[in-house]
Amino acid sequence: MSSSWQSHPPYSNTKKDDDLIKYHASCYCGLIQYVIYDEFPVDSTYCHCHGCQILQGAPYQWACIFxxxxxxxxxxxxSLEFYNNSENTQNHILPCKVRCKQCSSPLADEGRRMWLAFPQTFKEFRASETIREKLKPSCHIFYGQRTILGxxxxxxxxxxxxxxxxxSKQILDE
Ligand SMILES: [Zn+2]
Ligand SMILES: [Zn+2]
Known part of the structure; x- marks a missing residue:
């Protein structure tokens, strides 16, 4: 069954040459696979907001923006499943969370123009320290809501x- 979201980027994008692939991303079970053609994200952040903590099941979220x-x-x-928190719906309303229906692992937060990918889902991220350095966060956001781990x-x-x-105000880093 096809829906209207499938006719928009990133779902409607055309395949480029395999040599241009920088990252291979996939969900935990492997049903969902996608590639990224940019070496460096537009930005990379750690988000400590309550929403990320709960929806990510983690003390904070690391997102790389492409x-x-x-x-x-x-x-x-x-096999994609969406969740828009302000409408509390699984309809594809932007911005939304994107995850796998089968294994439930979170893949990204989808914005209007940007895709906030979770680098732990990249094969290259798990394999190389050099790659992790390229994706390194520029800052912490919503640090006011951090957990003790933050x-x-x-x-x-x-x-x-x-x-x-x-x-927003910066919190003294000491
Ligand atoms: Zn999966
Ligand atoms: Zn957040």
Whole structure:
């Protein structure tokens, strides 16, 4: 069954040359597979907000931001599941969470133009320290909502914003 979201990026993107692939991403069970053609994300952040903590099942979320036009899905479009938190619906309303129907692992947060990928889903991320360095976060956001584990990141040298990047007060990093 095809829905209207399938006719928009990143789902409608055309395949590029395999040599241009920088990252291979997949959900835990492997049903969903996609590739990214950009080496460096537009930005990379750690988000400590309550929503990320609960929906991610983690003390904070690490997201690497890529334009939706830089992706190509190689399999699993039928296994995608969406969640828009402001409407509390699984309809594809942006921005939304994207995960696998089968294994429930979170793949990304989908914005209007940007795709906030979770780098733990990249094969290359797990294999190489050099790659992890390329994807390194520029800052912490919603650090005001951090858990006790977020406190372990104090002194890592990255700016720590109480809420949105460059739009909220910075929390002293000591
Ligand atoms: Zn899966
Ligand atoms: Zn968040």
């Amino acid at each position: 334009p939706k036009t830089s992706l190509y899905f190689t399999s699993g479009l039928d 406190d372990f990141l104090k002194g890592d040298g990255l700016p720590k914003f109480e809420a949105h990047k460059n739009k």
